[in-house]
Amino acid sequence: MVASKVTSLDVARLAGVSQSAVSRVFTPGASASKKTIEKVRKAAEQLGYRPNVLARAMVSGRSRIIGLIVAYLNNQFYPEALERLSNALQERGYHVLIFMASHSSNNIDNVVEEILDFQVDGIIAASVALSSDLSERCRAADVPMVLFNRAQDDPAMSSVTSDNVAGGRKVAEFLLAGRHKKIGYIAGWEGASTQRDREAGFVAALRDAGTNLHAREVGNFTTKEAQEAARRMFASDPPDAVFVANDHMAMAVMDTLRFELGLKIPQDVSIVGYDDVAVAAWPAYDLTTVRQPANRMVAETVDILLSKIENPDAGPRRIEIDGPLIVRGSARIPEGWKT
Incomplete structure (x- = not known):
């Protein structure tokens, strides 16, 4: 019974x-x-x-559920950021559902359609890009969305990122001040705005100083492809410094250079990353990197989304937050450089 x-x-x-x-x-x-x-x-x-939370949502028209979309969790930046996002939303009385996606547009479309079936009050998309059709689908359903650590050209879409162009410039200026002559770059996934903007700032600063990029490879933000990119880059006429588009790849590159190719860091080659994940400070890597201001990015993302939920007429906001260069031991420190 x-x-x-x-x-x-x-x-x-x-x-x-x-x-x-x-x-x-x-x-x-x-x-x-x-x-x-x-x-x-x-x-x-x-x-x-x-x-019965769902029953209450049917009566009130508000589920108090936020859907979080993330493409991959191998990059240590995202588990930490998602934990902060979840905590911040829960403090404001919202529940969180996490959905995994891939870089495939069809997969992302399917995931968003699934999220909308849960009658969520809003969506945060981290590390994924959306089609304009999908953005319009969310607007038609009156479900606000904010892009976290991604941006796109859609003027109606809100986004929060670090200032990736400025971050790329800081890395170039640091390496040039260290008198590096042959500077390489290992790119992330080329469909990502973060990758595009970091490289744009980096290359522009090199050109402003009268220097061209010595070598370029693509690591697609994965360990395996970053290792393969490092092997190709150092097969002949190797660079004396490399900017890697994020820390996750930078540490894979460092391991390949040290343990496979027998190079010393920073004596033979300087390595700089981007994100400043917790592992970057470990003595095994001691990685010089640009810090993403995760706490401020999370706070802005939550504020934008909840403001849009409370006031659907609120306009889109595109925020770029400056992050500092964190100088450690993986790159030659220029004489007189203030750390």
């Missing part, structure tokens, strides 16, 4: 309050007296009552 499900009415009767009072106690942001809250929660615990 199946036991009958405990309802809010049962809790109200035991607590000696109205059913609406029970609803207020379990609704984020709703008001109830301390005495009422204590009585209701005590009765709920005694009866084993759990509020």
Whole structure:
């Protein structure tokens, strides 16, 4: 025999309050007296009552669920950022559903359609790019979206990134100040705005100084392809410094150069990354890198999304946050450089 499900009415009767009072106690942001809250929660615990979040969403029209899309978690920047995003949203009374996607446009389209089926209040897309058709689909469904650590040309789409162009420039200026003559670059996935902007700033600063890129390979933001890119780049006429488009690849490049090719870092070649993930500071890597201001990026992303949920007429915002160059031991430090 199946036991009958405990309802809010049962809790109200035991607590000696109205059913609406029970609803207020379990609704984020709703008001109830301390005495009422204590009585209701005590009765709920005694009866084993759990509020039906989905049923409440059908009545209120708000699920208080945010969908997070991420393409891959191998890059240590994203697990840390997603944890911060989840915590920040939960502090504001929202629940989080995480969906995995790939760089394939068809896969991303399918994932977003699936998220919309969950009646989410908003979407944060991290490390993925969206088609204009898909962006319009979300707008038609009145589901606001913010891109995290990605940007795109759609003027109606909000996005939060570090200032990737400025970050690339800082790396070039640092390597030039260290008197490097043959400077290489290992790119990430070329469909990513972060990759495009980091390289654009880096190459522009080299050209401003009268220097051209000595070598270029593509690592697609993966360990294996970054290792292969390093082998190709150092097969002949190797560079004396390399900017790698993120830390995840930079550490793979460092391991390949040291343990396969027998090179010393930074004596034979300087390596600089981008992100400043926690592992970058480990003595095994001691990686010089551009820090992504993750806390500020998360705060801006959450503020933009929740503001749009509360005020659908709010306009899009595109935010770029400057991040510092963190100088460690993987690259030659220019004489007189202030760290």
